[in-house]
Amino acid sequence: SQQGEEDPQALSIQEGENATMNCSYKTSINNLQWYRQNSGRGLVHLILIRSNEREKHSGRLRVTLDTSKKSSSLLITASRAADTASYFCATDPVQSGSARQLTFGSGTQLTVLP
Amino acid sequence: DTAVSQTPKYLVTQMGNDKSIKCEQNLGHDTMYWYKQDSKKFLKIMFSYNNKELIINETVPNRFSPKSPDKAHLNLHINSLELGDSAVYFCASSQGLIYEQFFGPGTRLTVL
Numbered sequence: 001s002q003q004g005e006e007d008p009q010a011l012s013i014q015e016g017e018n019a020t021m022n023c024s025y026k027t028s029i030n031n032l033q034w035y036r037q038n039s040g041r042g043l044v045h046l047i048l049i050r051s052n053e054r055e056k057h058s059g060r061l062r063v064t065l066d067t068s069k070k071s072s073s074l075l076i077t078a079s080r081a082a083d084t085a086s087y088f089c090a091t092d093p094v095q096s097g098s099a100r101q102l103t104f105g106s107g108t109q110l111t112v113l114p
Numbered sequence: 115d116t117a118v119s120q121t122p123k124y125l126v127t128q129m130g131n132d133k134s135i136k137c138e139q140n141l142g143h144d145t146m147y148w149y150k151q152d153s154k155k156f157l158k159i160m161f162s163y164n165n166k167e168l169i170i171n172e173t174v175p176n177r178f179s180p181k182s183p184d185k186a187h188l189n190l191h192i193n194s195l196e197l198g199d200s201a202v203y204f205c206a207s208s209q210g211l212i213y214e215q216f217f218g219p220g221t222r223l224t225v226l
Contacts, residue, residue, distance in 0.1 A: 033214070041215030042118070042204055043157070086155060100211045101169065103155040104149075 004032075004089040004105035012111040019076040021108040023089030024069075030092040032065060033102065034074050037086045046074075046087075079112045086110070117141050118218040120205050120209055126224045127195060135190045135221045137205030146188035147206040147215065148180060157204070163188050195225045 008023045011030060013114040023032070031050045035043040049056045049065045049072065056063045062075040076083055118139045127133055139146060145164040151157045160181045162169045168180065177193045192199060205218040 035217075037155075040220075043118045043215075044208075044217070045214040048214060088157065101159045101162055101171070102215065104160070106154060106156045109155075 004091045004103060006087070006105045008087055008107040008108060009106070010109045010111070012113065013079055015079060015112055015114050017079055019079050019083070019110055019112070021028065021074045021087050021110070023105060025072075025089075025091045025093075025104045026070065029067070030094055030100075032063075032092070033070050033090045034072075035062075035088045035090060037087070037107070043088065044102075046070070070081055073077060076110075079110075081112050081114045084110060084112045109114040118180070118205055118207055118216050120203075120218040122221060124222050124224075126226065127144070128226055129195055129197060130191045131195050132191070133195060133223070135203055135223075137204075138190050139186055139205075139207040139216070139218075139219055141209075141216060143207040143209045143216070144185060145208050145211055146182070147166050147208075148188065148190050149204040149206065149217075151183070151202045151220070153155055160190075161188075162211065170198060192223075195223075197225050199223060200225045217218065 004023050004025045033048045034046040037043045047058050047063050049063050060077045065072045086109050088104050090102040090104045090109045147162045148160040149157050160174045179191045181189045201206045202222050204219045204220050206215040208215045
């Protein structure tokens with residue numbers, strides 16, 4: 001079953017506003033990653049947060065992780081039209097053996113209106 | 115310089131045909147992946163290939179087979195294509211399992 005699920009499925013905001021997307025997952029994780037996908041393109045890695053970290057920043061991005069609630073959020077501050085894209089969380093679940101694989105959610109479609 | 119490249123970008127073919135998608139990475143990574151993205155944008159891992167170890171997602175039909183001639187290439191071969199195989203296929207690579215992955219631009223496969 002799908003490990004990460006993003007919320008909301010779609011988000012539309014005005015340029016300059018902040019955008020917050022949430023990700024919930026089901027099992028314990030080693031790390032959680034956020035990716036961006038522009039229309040018709042491949043995914044681009046944004047940020048990785050480890051299970052022992054609670055918050056991480058990268059430019060206008062802020063990611064939080066609450067392992068007790070099995071959830072993460074991605075905040076984009078001062079959004080720009082160029083931030084319009086789909087955003088995916090991907091989890092690295094704790095499991096035995098060598099079959100470690102990222103599990104992606106179905107994404108949040110963010111539209112930033114100029 | 116393109117880090118992860120895939121060819122072709124678009125592939126339209128008839129049901130029952132066999133096709134291949136090629137992937138190359140010039141990042142020196144030791145792990146490569148194939149993902150399938152359906153029409154709802156759900157991204158599903160199909161294979162990962164790390165130091166000659168192939169990890170297969172058990173839900174992938176055996177009509178799909180990855181082939182790695184060397185560390186920089188992981189091609190995807192599909193036999194007896196079906197309508198349900200229509201999707202966008204992404205190749206990716208990383209240094210080590212699970213860490214930051216670099217994706218190719220995708221191959222949109224349409225089976226008629």
